[in-house]
Amino acid sequence: MKLSAFKRALWVFHVATGSCNGCDIEIVAALTPRYDVERFGIRLVGTPRHADVLLVTGPVTRPMAERLKRVYAQTPDPKAVVVVGGCGSTSGVFYESYNVVGPVDRIIPVDVYVPGCPPRPEAIIDGVVKAVAKLEKLGAKV
């Protein structure tokens, strides 16, 4: 399997698991002319079946846990998971909340964490690129 094909053609699916929408807007901001992630071949797709990277935002609320697992399973291999935002990484402001079962790495395996509440688009792009690097390291081992 050759993973170098991934380097410049990453398709990203965005999963919101109860985020406040702050991180989600920053993800969309990365698509705007100012940041334009499409120049690196990164594309936001509408279904996990097309995705290489899952961008997960939010602290994972109780009903979303099951859905998150399913979305993860629906994504074809090889794939990477990037958590965007403080609440996905550590539960952040929702720490010990009664209806939160996160953070994300309790539900699915996570490759890269992008901290910030919300992180800047540059940080999100950097996170996605790190995820690719990780995919390639994995590929080298296989």
Add this chain to the structure above:
Amino acid sequence: MSGWAVFGEAALVLIGGGIVGLFYRGLDRKIAARMQARVGPPIRQPFLDLGKLLVKETVIPKTAVTWIFSAMPFLAVLASFTALLYLPLGPFPPVLDGHGDAILVLYLLAVPALAMALGGLASGSPLGVVGAQRELVMLMSYEFPLAVVLVAVAWRVAVLGFSPAFSLGTIAMHPLWTVVGPLGILGLAILCLTLLVVTPAELAKIPFDIPEAETEIAGGLFAEYSGTYLALFYLADAVRTVVLAGLVVALFLPYGIAKTLGLAGAAAQAVDLLFWLFKVFAVMVVAVTTVRVGMARLRVEQVARGFWLWGTAAALGGLLLLALDKVVMG
């Protein structure tokens, strides 16, 4: 021509068509990005995308009807590439000239759309089913204007006494603009415009991307497709863009520049082929790229009503003007 020569020519056209299709998709994305003041992806991006999709796992959902789900991507690619063989390529007649006419091309253009719809229906996903229904609604609404445009032009060429009538090769060899009178020119212009509007619909590009509609129905038809199958659809779509733009060129802009430049022989053919590629590119930019950047997605019933009322009216109006012109001019 011997069998082997046709074989070689066909292989050349198919491979070339695939490469040109992907290359043009890259240009399309680059130009669209520039229109939005973005840097945009590199022009070879579609090749990278395709390479990546081929590496990915291909998931077949448990709820899918496996054989239909897996056969449809191949059908779409086959039909799109076959249509290439019936396209006049600038100075060269279609590879399979005389083995099928313009009506066959119409069918070959409809087959990928049908394949996508069937694939969506067979995917076992409600999103795929919704997408498939929308694709079928759209197919039914734009197919009539498209057929009228093609038949109108083919009829006018046939009336001039050129045969074989209804062959795209014949049509491309006899441009109509200089033959018909003012009424006919008006009619042709209307028909040309109709075809340009049908083009993005046929390709399911914005504003007619309702069968895919990523933000509403999560990719619709393709919601369950991944890996190799998605790559095949991707390729079919790229090739279909070239075929449709080539159809517009064959019907309405079949002019070469070699004669005007005073060239002859191989040089003339090369120049005309390049010019043909440029014309196809220009049609794509006008009918697909610009429209897709400048517009938002239409609603399903807007598309259906638009094509059934205005599309049909425009196509029939163009046909009528062409016929009237024939009566007036004798």
